[in-house]
Amino acid sequence: MGETIIRIGIIGCADIARKVSRAIALAPNATLHAVGSRSLDKARKFAAANGFPPHVKVYGSYEALLDDPVVDAVYVPLPTSLHVHWAVLAAQKKKHLLLEKPVALNTAEFDHIIDECESNGVQFMDCTMWMHHPRTAKMAEFLSDEQRFGLPRYIHACFAFSADPDFLKNDIRVKPDLDALGALGDIGWYCVRAILFAANYELPKTVIALRQPVLNEAGVILACGATLYWEDGKVANFHCSFLSNLTIDLTAVGTKGTLHVHDFTLPFQEREASFSAGSESSFDDLVTKWDPQPSRHTVNTDLPQEVHMVREFSRLVGAIKFNNGKPEKKWPTISRKSQLVLDAVRTSIDSNFEPILIQE
Amino acid sequence: MGETIIRIGIIGCADIARKVSRAIALAPNATLHAVGSRSLDKARKFAAANGFPPHVKVYGSYEALLDDPVVDAVYVPLPTSLHVHWAVLAAQKKKHLLLEKPVALNTAEFDHIIDECESNGVQFMDCTMWMHHPRTAKMAEFLSDEQRFGLPRYIHACFAFSADPDFLKNDIRVKPDLDALGALGDIGWYCVRAILFAANYELPKTVIALRQPVLNEAGVILACGATLYWEDGKVANFHCSFLSNLTIDLTAVGTKGTLHVHDFTLPFQEREASFSAGSESSFDDLVTKWDPQPSRHTVNTDLPQEVHMVREFSRLVGAIKFNNGKPEKKWPTISRKSQLVLDAVRTSIDSNFEPILIQE
Numbered sequence: 186m187g188e189t190i191i192r193i194g195i196i197g198c199a200d201i202a203r204k205v206s207r208a209i210a211l212a213p214n215a216t217l218h219a220v221g222s223r224s225l226d227k228a229r230k231f232a233a234a235n236g237f238p239p240h241v242k243v244y245g246s247y248e249a250l251l252d253d254p255v256v257d258a259v260y261v262p263l264p265t266s267l268h269v270h271w272a273v274l275a276a277q278k279k280k281h282l283l284l285e286k287p288v289a290l291n292t293a294e295f296d297h298i299i300d301e302c303e304s305n306g307v308q309f310m311d312c313t314m315w316m317h318h319p320r321t322a323k324m325a326e327f328l329s330d331e332q333r334f335g336l337p338r339y340i341h342a343c344f345a346f347s348a349d350p351d352f353l354k355n356d357i358r359v360k361p362d363l364d365a366l367g368a369l370g371d372i373g374w375y376c377v378r379a380i381l382f383a384a385n386y387e388l389p390k391t392v393i394a395l396r397q398p399v400l401n402e403a404g405v406i407l408a409c410g411a412t413l414y415w416e417d418g419k420v421a422n423f424h425c426s427f428l429s430n431l432t433i434d435l436t437a438v439g440t441k442g443t444l445h446v447h448d449f450t451l452p453f454q455e456r457e458a459s460f461s462a463g464s465e466s467s468f469d470d471l472v473t474k475w476d477p478q479p480s481r482h483t484v485n486t487d488l489p490q491e492v493h494m495v496r497e498f499s500r501l502v503g504a505i506k507f508n509n510g511k512p513e514k515k516w517p518t519i520s521r522k523s524q525l526v527l528d529a530v531r532t533s534i535d536s537n538f539e540p541i542l543i544q545e
Numbered sequence: 546m547g548e549t550i551i552r553i554g555i556i557g558c559a560d561i562a563r564k565v566s567r568a569i570a571l572a573p574n575a576t577l578h579a580v581g582s583r584s585l586d587k588a589r590k591f592a593a594a595n596g597f598p599p600h601v602k603v604y605g606s607y608e609a610l611l612d613d614p615v616v617d618a619v620y621v622p623l624p625t626s627l628h629v630h631w632a633v634l635a636a637q638k639k640k641h642l643l644l645e646k647p648v649a650l651n652t653a654e655f656d657h658i659i660d661e662c663e664s665n666g667v668q669f670m671d672c673t674m675w676m677h678h679p680r681t682a683k684m685a686e687f688l689s690d691e692q693r694f695g696l697p698r699y700i701h702a703c704f705a706f707s708a709d710p711d712f713l714k715n716d717i718r719v720k721p722d723l724d725a726l727g728a729l730g731d732i733g734w735y736c737v738r739a740i741l742f743a744a745n746y747e748l749p750k751t752v753i754a755l756r757q758p759v760l761n762e763a764g765v766i767l768a769c770g771a772t773l774y775w776e777d778g779k780v781a782n783f784h785c786s787f788l789s790n791l792t793i794d795l796t797a798v799g800t801k802g803t804l805h806v807h808d809f810t811l812p813f814q815e816r817e818a819s820f821s822a823g824s825e826s827s828f829d830d831l832v833t834k835w836d837p838q839p840s841r842h843t844v845n846t847d848l849p850q851e852v853h854m855v856r857e858f859s860r861l862v863g864a865i866k867f868n869n870g871k872p873e874k875k876w877p878t879i880s881r882k883s884q885l886v887l888d889a890v891r892t893s894i895d896s897n898f899e900p901i902l903i904q905e
Contacts, residue, residue: 347800
């Protein structure tokens with residue numbers, strides 16, 4: 186097979202790029218080839234601060250990196266409002282695309298991105314790291330087990346963290362021209378993805394935003410929530426907030442089983458992660474205790490979840506580059522579904538909390 | 546002080562009365578004096594099946610038990626539709642009242658009950674056992690700690706269990722003439738109480754039922770949910786269902802802390818119970834793990850929670866009977882708040898999911 190290492194470029198020196206650059210270094214089938222920023226100085230400082238080896242190129246513009254023919258794929262951690270421009274350009278330059286979430290400001294923009302990815306034959310994957318943790322596969326096993334879990338009936342997700350005053354004033358995620366979806370795009374994204382995950386990626390029929398969302402002066406969402414309804418009677422609730430203590434919950438209640446996880450986007454510890462699974466839970470005869478009780482499942486991993494992500498992305502890119510493979514459609518498909526639900530929540534907020542039909 | 550043992554009578558031989566009669570036997574300040582059923586034969590069988598000692602009287606009618614002058618207090622596990630009649634009569638006969646939940650079919654009925662309790666100087670307490678578990682006091686300590694928890698911002702509760710076909714056909718909780726509130730009254734009650742508990746018993750301003758409640762042919766609720774809104778921006782969601790795997794969750798997210806408990810109405814085990822508490826939770830610098838992580842708090846108890854309940858009820862009754870005390874108003878007050886929220890959920894379901902203002 187020869188060379189199967191995928192050469193990745195990073196455009197944008199966001200904080201999260203520190204973690205992903207480490208993941209690229211740790212992934213056995215990827216290597217960091219270049220980093221590009223709006224200024225050469227910024228790119229150099231980022232490379233130095235993160236201890237990049239000397240062979241990593243630094244570029245003073247995103248275009249220059251995209252024009253480097255050695256770059257197979259780019260990781261794009263730019264503010265959401267810039268995604269459509271740079272993701273489209275990257276695809277046009279035949280660069281495979283690992284794009285930060287939320288993937289776009291709305292589905293129309295995202296469709297532009299995936300159209301370009303499709304017509305240029307490049308792999309698209311969003312940067313939802315927890316999807317790639319081996320625990321997630323174990324949870325999916327449980328959720329798809331008709332005997333242990335049955336059919337999902339109720340799903341709940343919550344992602345909150347307590348942003349400090351500087352974040353609430355200056356972070357790109359509270360700026361209407363950079364990340365207009367605010368908390369909904371940043372952490373509501375994970376709630377929506379988790380709900381879709383637990384619903385086997387079946388889109389809800391209707392979405393209704395909760396009332397009393399918290400917006401900043403510029404109209405960016407700092408806290409909100411929504412209820413999702415499926416035609417088969419399934420219901421999901423989520424809440425996301427920049428204004429409460431760090432909380433990352435997913436609960437899925439099925440006809441026969443229940444799943445609980447309290448750190449679904451980022452495990453409490455890097456090398457092991459667990460979840461609780463109850464099946465046909467019940468009380469004893471006199472209703473004094475549970476019998477059986479839920480059990481705890483722990484999954485160990487040598488690699489952090491973001492390394493699993495980069496490895497899977499690079500594997501898919503390698504299959505295209507070296508084995509004439511086709512891009513895997515699963516990833517853009519679930520990105521689009523996530524974005525469709527985000528759009529509906531935003532529309533419901535802007536429409537006096539009316540029910541919004543999801544149209545695929 | 547002399548005799549301080551409270552003599553309790555039970556009217557109605559419901560399943561749950563088995564557990565409460567055991568609790569009365571175990572409570573150091575209470576004794577089971579009598580049991581009454583609609584037939585003497587049924588009362589005798591219940592006494593025999595539960596191994597009541599020979600001094601426990603059996604009555605073939607509820608009236609006869611209420612007319613026994615030795616009975617200080619009655620425990621009433623009758624179907625909800627019968628509460629107002631028998632609770633009022635008990636209060637008029639000066640019997641202190643331990644009443645099963647939901648306390649009434651609606652707040653108007655409940656007001657009739659507490660009016661009679663007040664004018665007759667008897668103690669009222671509903672039978673929400675978990676309120677009396679020592680773990681609940683520990684959780685209340687955490688939730689009221691401004692440093693560790695801050696102010697509540699989001700609360701989530703879920704109570705589901707998987708009812709078998711016989712229950713769904715024959716149980717009093719699915720009969721419109723007996724327990725018209727169905728799952729909302731039976732287990733939604735606990736969700737609402739838990740939410741109020743986490744909100745320091747502050748009533749929400751508005752309640753909106755979730756769409757797609759499941760009703761049986763007679764219109765009794767088998768599954769439903771609601772969102773509660775407070776004027777200060779707090780939001781709560783709950784879901785209750787007879788149609789999913791046993792799940793009993795309370796999550797409270799505050800500005801500084803988060804509480805999780807997965808068995809809040811009935812601990813997994815009888816002698817120990819735990820909850821998880823996170824405070825100022827955060828990630829490490831590179832966002833690879835939580836630092837600090839939430840901690841687990843375990844509370845041991847020699848007595849099951851229902852014994853704590855009977856002991857507290859009997860203590861309050863004893864204070865009235867032997868020490869010229871006044872009835873403790875906390876208990877009827879929080880019962881009434883719970884009922885007000887249940888009423889609003891039902892009204893919202895019956896009003897096409899319109900927001901319902903809570904009027905105290």
